[in-house]
Amino acid sequence: MIASDQTPGGSDWISRRLAELERQVRELQAGRRLEAATIGRGGLTVKGGGKVKIEDAGGLSVTGSIEAKGSVRFRDSNDAIQVYMGPISYSGVPAGIGWFFNRANGNRALTLEGTDPNSQFMTVRDDSGNIIFSDDAGTGQGLARPYLPAANFGISLNAETYPQVPGVTSSTFTSLYENRTYLTHPRLRIRAYVGSDVVGTTAEGRITLDGTVIATSTSGWIDGIYDVPGWGTTVGFSKEADINLQVRRTGGTGRAIGQVYACYGYRSP
Secondary structure, eight states: OOOGGGSTTSTTHHHHHHHHHHHHHHHHHHHHHTTTOOOOTTOOOOOTTOOOOOOTTOOOOOSSOOOOSSOEEEEOTTSOEEEEEEEEEETTEEEEEEEEEEOTTSOEEEEEEOSSTTSOEEEEEOTTSOEEEEEOTTTSSSEEESOOOOOOOOOOOSTTTGGGSOEEOOSSOEEEEEEEEEOOSSEEEEEEEEEESSTTOEEEEEEEETTEEEEEESSEEEEEEEEOTTBTTTBOTTOEEEEEEEEEEEESSSOEEEEEEEEEEEOOO
16 A cells, blocks of 8 residues: 555545546536537637537527628528528639529529629529519619610600690690509609790699699799608508699680600609
8 A cells, every 4th residue: 555645646636636537527528518608719610521500499699790701501491592692603613702592492582693703783583583673784883674764755845846735725724644653762753844835825734643733833844853742651662643744724825735754763862
């Protein structure tokens, strides 16, 4: 038997060693479970092809930021990719960073793509894959699709054409131009002319939206940006509405005439 004074570390060396081993085992067990763990300075590094997997209705809560230098994929319960953000390529040629969002059936809904990473474009697609909206990659400004009307032509006002311009002799407001449209913007950009076909006749005109007057003119131009009454409260996106140009003669013997040259949706201030 070894004398107590010859035992390494003193007489209680064995008990202290066992206590240390028990402590290490507990730490290893806790580390394997990583329950209620805190990672401090230096962070957490996963190597050798490892991954962090969340299951059993677990979750990830982030109050700071997430950085990724590879790609990010979100999959559905069938393991199909619903959202992808990361490097993209065409025929094996890298084309920078892009992203796509898929519908539940796997068809594309939104993308950021393009063969040239310096000239990418964003798309919105229907369920058949058709691009229904995209910005213009070639110039970096404006729309590529959809193709929108670029003009609203009216009759030129001159001595030759005045007799052809629609007009009225009534002293009460009468509609000259009528249009039924879907409202898509909170304001309307309108340019219209109200006048008379002969000297000495005066006229008054107005633009109505579903019967509410939004712009007026006493012989001259209606030319401005006008609010859609009730937008966001009683009137919402894609509501059908009637837009009319109405005129009346206020003096003289000629006709009160009118012409619409532009009418389109406009953004809020």
